[in-house]
Amino acid sequence: MHIVQPGMEIDVLKENNKIANENYRLLKSHKIKSVDFMGSIGAGKTALIIKLAEKLRAKGVRVCAIAGDVTGADDYGRFEKSGLEAVNCNTGHECHLDANLVKKSLAKVDLGRYDVVFIENVGNLVCPADFPLGTDYRVVVVSTTEGDDMVRKHHDIFLHSDIAILNKMDIADAVGVDPNVIMEDYKKLTGGLKTMYPCSARKDEGIDEILAALGF
């Protein structure tokens, strides 16, 4: 639900950021590294998280996930099926997670058992930008199937995230998209300071580079 009412907007964002700070301190007190994965429907966030978690688990890193969705348990089910322990977090109607929903989900996790928490936000490239959850990293995932113009259309989420990932490199040709256009737009938007990480979660390409960017 979306309301343009400047005064209230600030109150809501302030309250979100206050709880985000609490989440951050809670996670840090357990020495947990946390990542918020944002991106549109079909960007491949679930597949990417599963792949990253597999590689980390192989190194002995203990990972859990929070699966954010408006409704249903599809992503949660995919996490569990892959062997990744997860909590399902439905927003009910809202188009993004917020810090309070994450706080409630973290309360369901035995934090002493994990080194890493991956949070999959609701499939949406616009709305999650305004709501930090209290994670170490905010990651935006886009895919080649979304066309070559998504950076030009959606500045906010790219500017509000620490790392950008371009997924589904393996089908760029099939969908007729030039990944270089997207990566160049991102470079321009971030003043040449940041690089977008290309990958294919399905083909297991570019995953190690992403883990390195996340400090693993």
Add this chain to the structure above:
Amino acid sequence: MHIVQPGMEIDVLKENNKIANENYRLLKSHKIKSVDFMGSIGAGKTALIIKLAEKLRAKGVRVCAIAGDVTGADDYGRFEKSGLEAVNCNTGHECHLDANLVKKSLAKVDLGRYDVVFIENVGNLVCPADFPLGTDYRVVVVSTTEGDDMVRKHHDIFLHSDIAILNKMDIADAVGVDPNVIMEDYKKLTGGLKTMYPCSARKDEGIDEILAALGF
């Protein structure tokens, strides 16, 4: 921007619906048929609208488009390049069009010159659902690249739309998605009353069926 505040929510929706009714009456007074195309980033809304408009123009139907985006003029540029006259409508920050933005865009159109107005909403499968714009039809466009679970995850927009379209049928195999799962989910959600229209805007497949569903 998203605020959960039940009282205000109702006020904003009421105000939106009031202006949507004004838009509807304005369009009807000019005997214009109008369609709101909603769907995620990369669903192929722009390509589909261009293809529908081409076929209509070939029949002598006069079409114009409103290109809704958070920022930029990419879709507007694609419309104009295809020969489809259009108005660019940037929301600035908001993740969906609303009736008031459409009212302002319609004020820029010489309505006497057109039979049809196609409105492309912002790329987002969640938020536009709550904001009718005053069109004859609300259409939701999804694509096979979004995975087979989008109907299960996003009830609202499917229930709030008159027609659902499944685009990019030509690359369903390449992305490993079974379109039948999506179409069956939609049938279940709508109690077997409604059928999802499969198409490929790029390959020009299934377009005539969509035009027929829109009463052309």
